[in-house]
Amino acid sequence: MSEIENLRETIENIREELDALDEARDEAQVILRDLHKLSSEAVYEVHRGNLEEARDKLDEAAELVSELHDLLGDFPELLRTGFAENHLQEYAEAEILYSIVKDRRAPSPEEINVSPRAYLLGLLDAVGELRRIVVDALREGDLDRAEEFLNVMEEIYSLTMTFDYPRAVVPNLKRKQDVARSLLERTRSEVTIAGKTEELKKTLERE
Template sequence: MKNLEDIANRIESRLEEKDQVREVAIKSSRAINRLSGSIVHAIHKGEDVRAMMHEALDETHRLRSLLEDYPEIWESGLVEGALQELAEAAILLALIKDEAFPDPDEMGIPGAAYLLGLADAVGELRRFVLEKLREGDIEQARKHLDLMEDMFLVLMRFDYPDALVPIRRKQDVARSLLEKTRGDVAVAVNSARLQAKIDELSRKL
């Protein structure tokens, strides 16, 4: 029985270390989540978010290094939710700046979290479409709609069990948002055409 105490001590030590790492991961994930939300909010306000994005990416790389020996925590919902938010923010920033999509490997983000962030970015892009329609910039609204279409087609390629990537519900949401946005843009285009005809008739009178 003497060795049982040694075994228990080793297990206890490992669990204690894992618990401490988990607590740090929780705080880090919250920081990434908070920064990502602030980035999305600032993007919609037209503010410069480069500093916040660098901070969020640095925090992500530190978290990944911390969890190198704890892949089960890195791949848990605890961390994935924060990385999903970061992916959404980075994708939205690239779209607004008309840049290439950010690479998940370079960001240090797992593919599943990236896909979930991509799905959420569709909804954020709809907000830009509606804003451009309010401004009367139909051409730019249509460009954003085209991006939504492209992103949706990519999302629909991934037909896997939720255990691998829980994306089905987000695919359904993206489909609904896309259909609504198509309708909004179509109404705006028709209204613009009608107004143009009215203006033309008015000039002839």
């Protein structure tokens, strides 16, 4: 039986590359599982007001992100798919939330070592966590804090609503924009009602 020139060698090279890809994916899954856990814990600590604990979690997460980039450096296709990017979005969301709450600033994608796409989607997800802060502030009667973080929500939405890309470029962008808009509208309504209630209360107290 005749052989096609170079085909056997080509197939073996492909097998080696795919074996390496599969092995890297298995190793990455362990890192991503821990990254998800640390990101979730950091968000939880931010909401509890434990910013030092949140920073510790994020520092651990940042090391994992660095490990992930080293591991998948030869396999960028894994970094760009939902396999890894969804977890990097969660990490970006946690870093953004922490920085906004602690320093009233947002880190850049370069600072936290994530792609612009993961950063954008994480930023939109952070709107939901900021709503939780507003709701907690209203529950505690802190209207000033509620208004402050409502303003942050509005700024994020106004800056990101202009992005218009197909799913192939930024997956789930439209859905996340729609969710952010819905959350913003609900939160704005609740803060407005709380403000009017506070004004009425002060008016009645003066009478």
